[in-house]
Amino acid sequence: MSQTTPLAVQLSDEWGTSSDQLVHAVWHVLWAHPWFVVLATLLVVRAGVRMVRDVVHPGHARDAVRTFTRADKITILTRAGGRCEHHGWLGGRCQQTGALEADHVHPHSRGGWTDLANGQALCRRHNKAKAARVPWGWELNRLSRRRATYFAPGTPTEVVRHRPRWTAPG
Numbered sequence: 187m188s189q190t191t192p193l194a195v196q197l198s199d200e201w202g203t204s205s206d207q208l209v210h211a212v213w214h215v216l217w218a219h220p221w222f223v224v225l226a227t228l229l230v231v232r233a234g235v236r237m238v239r240d241v242v243h244p245g246h247a248r249d250a251v252r253t254f255t256r257a258d259k260i261t262i263l264t265r266a267g268g269r270c271e272h273h274g275w276l277g278g279r280c281q282q283t284g285a286l287e288a289d290h291v292h293p294h295s296r297g298g299w300t301d302l303a304n305g306q307a308l309c310r311r312h313n314k315a316k317a318a319r320v321p322w323g324w325e326l327n328r329l330s331r332r333r334a335t336y337f338a339p340g341t342p343t344e345v346v347r348h349r350p351r352w353t354a355p356g
């Protein structure tokens with residue numbers, strides 16, 4: 187007489203085995219590639235930091251003016267010496283001098299002011315990479331200190347994120 191295992195038990199056994207194998211395989215991959223764990227952790231931390239920043243910089247009303255005037259754009263590019271103002275940790279200041287764009291240091295979509303005080307010259311690549319990221323205060327301070335080395339003497343180097351309330355129209 188042959189022993190027949192009930193189908194439900196058979197299925198749960200199979201499921202149990204395959205899920206054990208899956209867990210085992212995942213652990214194996216994680217142990218074999220610890221950098222993957224580090225990368226995943228960094229991504230989670232980065233997402234968390236961005237969420238906190240969004241809370242710290244809550245909805246400033248958007249500037250009604252979206253784009254810099256032609257005159258402002260010329261001033262922004264000229265004071266930067268016609269060169270991208272992006273500064274990398276390793277490579278230093280970007281060498282790009284062609285096809286520069288006038289960018290909001292504090293993004294317009296996050297309430298950044300459309301004004302020379304919140305403008306910077308960026309190449310297309312760095313403007314795209316920056317997207318709507320809100321810079322930290324210390325990043326603005328570093329930008330201001332670097333600018334002192336290439337802005338003409340007397341040109342304000344400080345970044346002002348938002349339109350001062352007392353000049354807000356309406």
Ligand SMILES: [Zn+2]
Nearest residue numbers: 270280309312
């Ligand atoms: Zn650049």
